[in-house]
Structures are given as structure tokens and as C-alpha cells.
Amino acid sequence: MHGIEPTRRPAGPAGPGGRSLGVAVVDPVPIFRDGLAALVHRNQGLHWAGQAASHHAALQLCEQVKPDVVLLDSALDPNCHLTKLLNAGDPALILVILIRDANRTQQYLATAIAAGAHAIVPRSIDSRRLAEAIRRAHSERRYIDPALAALTARPKRTAAPKGDLAHDSPPAPRGAMPLSRREYQVLQLVAEGLENSAIAKLLFLSVETVRTHVKSILRKLSARDRTHAVTIAFRSGILIARAEDGHVPVTADTTAIPDHR
Structure with missing residues (x-):
């Protein structure tokens, strides 16, 4: 694929806003990826673009398939390095962080947003709310689930730019990324x-x-x-212990949930 510039491929019935959105998932748990694939398949206006279980596989997936939206497990990106790299690699890509309880802090939220995350929702979110979050993140390029509203509270002394997702400046993350x-x-x-x-x-x-x-x-x-x-x-913290590499990109007209390696 070196030197090739793949394009996003609309597929399936388009939603109310126009063409279908390709959704990819980056998560280390196969059964969770299966559940998200099923959610995408049954929602009009969305189509399955693929899955990855590691940082390297996620970067390859996004380079090759060019999804519109990536759902990313916060436990796989505790320092938000992958979020930053994916955002830098494709500014049009919408990044939705599925935040676990362990990462449910004001510091993580602010760091993720600074790294380029467009939406942050609980990993335990129900399917209807997640589908809505995907659509809103794509149309508005910003969305934080109401359950996380307390984490966006602005310190009184801080004057934040209008339109930001979060108003507090994030502290420097552990293991700042020095690499390209x-x-x-x-x-x-x-x-x-x-x-x-x-x-x-x-x-x-x-x-x-x-x-x-x-x-x-x-x-x-x-x-x-x-x-x-x-x-x-x-x-x-530049590298983290992670699941085995592997991504399973899916062609746009595929209807079956893919097998996992």
C-alpha cells in the first residue's frame, strides 16, 4: 500500500445527513469489537470499516481504509499518543474515545481533547446513545456525553476560548511523545x-x-x-502493554461480522 492514497468509500443506505459513515473500532477485547460491529451494522447511515487491537494495527487500518469515525478504547491509549497520531495523520477523521472508569478523570479528558479527540463517551454507554454520539461527533466535531459533564467543569480563574470541548488546560501527559x-x-x-x-x-x-x-x-x-x-x-509510557497486533478491515458492502484473528 506504500504510495497509495485510499479514499473513503460510502456504502449501505445513507442516513438523514447524507452518505453513510465508515466506523472502525480500536479495542483489545474481541467480543467488545463484535458488539460494536453489530451496532454499526444495524444503524442506518453507518457501515463497518474495520477493527484493530493495537496501536500499530490502528495506524495501518486508518492509512489503508480511511474510516470516517474511529471508536478508541481509553485503556489502549492511556497517554493519548495514538489519539494524537491518528488526528495528525488524518485531520478529517473523527475520534470517539470510549472512556473506562479507570481513565474517568478531568486530567484524562483534557489530555484526550488536547490530543485531538472529538467526542468522549463512557465505554459502558448503551447502543442508542453511542450511535447518536457518533452522528453528533461527525456533524458537530465535538461531543461529550452528559454523564461526563462534571469532568468538563472550568476552574473559575480560567478564561477558555469559545467553542472548546473542555475549558481547562491539560497537564503535560506522562511519557510525552517525542517520536513521529x-x-x-x-x-x-x-x-x-x-x-x-x-x-x-x-x-x-x-x-x-x-x-x-x-x-x-x-x-x-x-x-x-x-x-x-x-x-x-x-x-x-510511550509504549504500553497491549493485545496481539491485528486488524480486520472490511469491505464496504460486507454484511457479515468479520472473523477475528
Whole structure:
């Protein structure tokens, strides 16, 4: 897919606002992804664009399929690095964070918004409200579920710009991202034990380009070698322990829920 610019593909019956929206899911739990796929299939105006269980797979999915909306599990992105990278990679992409109780804090909410999240809803939200949140996030480019309203309270001394989702400035997140989008992908594959040649094949790059990215990663993380870089990345929160890589993109006219790897 290197050098190819895929386009969004409308499919299925369009909703009241026009064309159908492609919805992808990034979540480590297969049965949860199945449930979200079923929700998308039964809602007019939405179609299933694919799924991912890891950061690397999510970046590949969005590069290849170009969904309109991504539903992202907050536990998979505790420092909001993936949110920032997805937003930077495709400014038109709508990012909806499914926030777990462990991340249900004012700090996380503000950090996610600063990273580019357009909507934040509880992960336990019911299907009707989630479908509405997807549509509102796409049409308004901002939506916070009423159940999270208390987390958006503005400190009295803060004067916020009009139209912001949240009014308080987020603190700097742990493990601030010093790497580019491609360097982040390379580092994740290095962490899985892949050599440069294997990484090059997966990312459709030359081995020399991968080698250049690895050198840049070592320099930015002040690491002695690849192993040291991975250790630093996990300790600083740049990388997190995650589910096995894999995404299952689905063609626009597919009606069956896809099998999982």
C-alpha cells in the first residue's frame, strides 16, 4: 500500500445527513469489537470499516481504509499518543474515545481533547446513545456525553476560548511523545522483536529507511541500543502493554461480522 492514497468509500443506505459513515473500532477485547460491529451494522447511515487491537494495527487500518469515525478504547491509549497520531495523520477523521472508569478523570479528558479527540463517551454507554454520539461527533466535531459533564467543569480563574470541548488546560501527559508517526510504528515493531527487514516489509519501506528511523528513535530516546529504547519507551509510557497486533478491515458492502484473528 506504500504510495497509495485510499479514499473513503460510502456504502449501505445513507442516513438523514447524507452518505453513510465508515466506523472502525480500536479495542483489545474481541467480543467488545463484535458488539460494536453489530451496532454499526444495524444503524442506518453507518457501515463497518474495520477493527484493530493495537496501536500499530490502528495506524495501518486508518492509512489503508480511511474510516470516517474511529471508536478508541481509553485503556489502549492511556497517554493519548495514538489519539494524537491518528488526528495528525488524518485531520478529517473523527475520534470517539470510549472512556473506562479507570481513565474517568478531568486530567484524562483534557489530555484526550488536547490530543485531538472529538467526542468522549463512557465505554459502558448503551447502543442508542453511542450511535447518536457518533452522528453528533461527525456533524458537530465535538461531543461529550452528559454523564461526563462534571469532568468538563472550568476552574473559575480560567478564561477558555469559545467553542472548546473542555475549558481547562491539560497537564503535560506522562511519557510525552517525542517520536513521529512512522517512528512510533517502527518502535512498536522493534518491541515485538522484528528485525529491520521484517519491519520494512510490514510498513512497505526500504530497509535503509527503517534503519534511519531506528537511528532517529535511539537518538530521541537517548538509548544505547534497540533493547534500551524499548525499555525506555515502556517505562516512560510511550509504549504500553497491549493485545496481539491485528486488524480486520472490511469491505464496504460486507454484511457479515468479520472473523477475528
